[in-house]
Amino acid sequence: MDPVIVVGAGPTGLWLAAELRLHDVPVIVLEARVERDEHSKAITVHPRTLEILAMRGIAGRFVSAGMPIPVGHFAGLPDRMDFGVLDGPYPYTLFLPQARTEELLEEHAVALGATVLRGHRVTGLEQRTDAVTVRVTGPSGAYDVRASYVAGCDGTRSTVREAAGIAFPGTEATAWGWLGDVVLDDPPAGPLSASGPDGLAMVVPLPGGAHRFVGLNPEDLRPEHPGELRLERLREKVRRVLGTDHGMRDPRWLSRFGNAARQAAAYRAGRVVLAGDAAHMHFPAGGVGLNVGLQDAANLGWKLAATIRDAHGDLLDTYHAERHPVGARLLAHTQAQTALMAGFSADGQALRAVFSALIAEVPELSRALAGRLSALDVRYDVPDAHPLAGTRAPDLAFTGGTGLFALMHAGRHVLLDLSGGHPEIPGADRHGLRLAEPVAGWEDVSAALVRPDGHIAWAR
Numbered sequence: 001m002d003p004v005i006v007v008g009a010g011p012t013g014l015w016l017a018a019e020l021r022l023h024d025v026p027v028i029v030l031e032a033r034v035e036r037d038e039h040s041k042a043i044t045v046h047p048r049t050l051e052i053l054a055m056r057g058i059a060g061r062f063v064s065a066g067m068p069i070p071v072g073h074f075a076g077l078p079d080r081m082d083f084g085v086l087d088g089p090y091p092y093t094l095f096l097p098q099a100r101t102e103e104l105l106e107e108h109a110v111a112l113g114a115t116v117l118r119g120h121r122v123t124g125l126e127q128r129t130d131a132v133t134v135r136v137t138g139p140s141g142a143y144d145v146r147a148s149y150v151a152g153c154d155g156t157r158s159t160v161r162e163a164a165g166i167a168f169p170g171t172e173a174t175a176w177g178w179l180g181d182v183v184l185d186d187p188p189a190g191p192l193s194a195s196g197p198d199g200l201a202m203v204v205p206l207p208g209g210a211h212r213f214v215g216l217n218p219e220d221l222r223p224e225h226p227g228e229l230r231l232e233r234l235r236e237k238v239r240r241v242l243g244t245d246h247g248m249r250d251p252r253w254l255s256r257f258g259n260a261a262r263q264a265a266a267y268r269a270g271r272v273v274l275a276g277d278a279a280h281m282h283f284p285a286g287g288v289g290l291n292v293g294l295q296d297a298a299n300l301g302w303k304l305a306a307t308i309r310d311a312h313g314d315l316l317d318t319y320h321a322e323r324h325p326v327g328a329r330l331l332a333h334t335q336a337q338t339a340l341m342a343g344f345s346a347d348g349q350a351l352r353a354v355f356s357a358l359i360a361e362v363p364e365l366s367r368a369l370a371g372r373l374s375a376l377d378v379r380y381d382v383p384d385a386h387p388l389a390g391t392r393a394p395d396l397a398f399t400g401g402t403g404l405f406a407l408m409h410a411g412r413h414v415l416l417d418l419s420g421g422h423p424e425i426p427g428a429d430r431h432g433l434r435l436a437e438p439v440a441g442w443e444d445v446s447a448a449l450v451r452p453d454g455h456i457a458w459a460r
Contacts, residue, residue: 003028004304005134005147007122007160009036011098012276012293013153014105014116018056019301019452021112022411025308028145029114030136032121032154036106039181039253040097043204043212044287047083048375048392050090052298055408055454059090061104066096074369075285075340076193076200077356081370085363088376089395089405097207098290125150125163125272132271148308149271151300153293156262158278164269170262170281170331175342176220177283179255180213180234185247187211194241195352197344201241210252213238218344229254259283259338261331267296267320275300280327285337286373292330295375296323302411302452322380333372378455386459388441393450396442398433404450407431411452419446 009031071080152160199217276293
């Protein structure tokens with residue numbers, strides 16, 4: 001069997017590799033970088049991502065390495081969303097730098113048998129009806145490798161996407177945020193944020209004694225790239241919003257990022273599939289990028305494995321059908337937050353104040369926003385089906401102390417026989433169980449089939 005070539009050893013590529021290995025599909029991950037990037041673009045793991053990790057029995061590794069945060073911001077507004085009201089075992093976001101997240105994901109993928117090759121840059125590919133030839137430049141020179149499928153998890157500038165001829169339409173940047181990881185002589189007591197006519201700034205402590213500043217100022221609202229960010233410029237920007245730069249020095253990483261928003265026209269082209277930033281590009285509002293990418297991989301992994309091993313004809317096409325709308329909503333959500341963040345005028349400040357107050361005063365709004373940000377409310381379209389079909393399955397508790405997620409470690413379909421009379425289904429692990437307590441929406445369910453990604457295929 002030809003291997004699947006996963007291009008990119010970020011969170012998306014590593015999780016996809018692990019999911020494929022659960023189904024004994026050979027996987028090679030090709031990463032252009034020689035070493036893991038020490039600069040963590042992402043620092044937030046959301047509740048649905050933690051649930052996906054729990055379905056494979058490894059969420060505890062991440063929780064023990066991070067710090068739970070029970071609230072989250074929307075567009076940097078002062079009033080926070082309460083994640084504690086969310087349904088699930090992880091009613092919080094987890095503060096965990098991406099470098100550590102990637103380290104844990106790579107350990108998981110390698111333990112399952114994935115091969116990760118660093119310093120191997122993909123330069124092109126050629127599709128045929130039965131395979132893909134991938135062109136690579138590695139430490140020993142150029143070579144070709146034959147693959148059954150190629151998964152582009154190689155970021156917004158995806159070589160795989162370009163080589164496959166997949167369009168990446170969208171909008172150009174009109175705003176440029178800034179980021180600085182620095183040492184502080186006079187650090188704040190804890191996480192801090194502020195906004196006003198002169199800008200928006202947030203600061204959080206990082207492991208190792210540094211602090212991260214992120215923000216946006218009125219002069220950053222322009223289409224042209226503002227140039228390299230230097231420490232003195234960062235100091236000035238922060239002082240204007242916070243009144244002090246907290247004695248920042250010794251920059252470890254200074255960067256700028258734009259609000260260009262793009263989405264791949266197709267998540268699949270023949271034997272090439274895209275996931276994560278290769279499929280969608282957006283302003284990093286709410287820290288959702290890493291999470292949506294890993295959730296792409298969770299949806300794709302079992303479908304690609306089934307296509308390879310069992311020749312399921314149309315199953316792989318449902319990856320685009322289900323995840324492309326999620327990506328479109330992601331772009332709209334981050335664009336809306338960017339517009340609020342950039343509200344530096346008197347009218348914009350008034351809008352921010354009103355919206356912030358609504359988050360505090362209308363629990364339903366806070367809950368709805370948290371559900372979207374956390375991805376707990378993602379539902380795939382299943383026409384003419386039970387109301388539960390397409391929704392995420394919660395970690396149902398059964399009599400005897402078993403929970404649903406504990407039944408899903410093998411990455412297979414799980415048939416919940418709640419009446420004791422449902423026959424076996426090929427390819428699914430059948431469990432005759434009883435709910436430990438009533439669960440809303442499950443009162444009249446006698447059986448349900450839960451997919452490997454934790455969404456409900458059908459219920460009756």
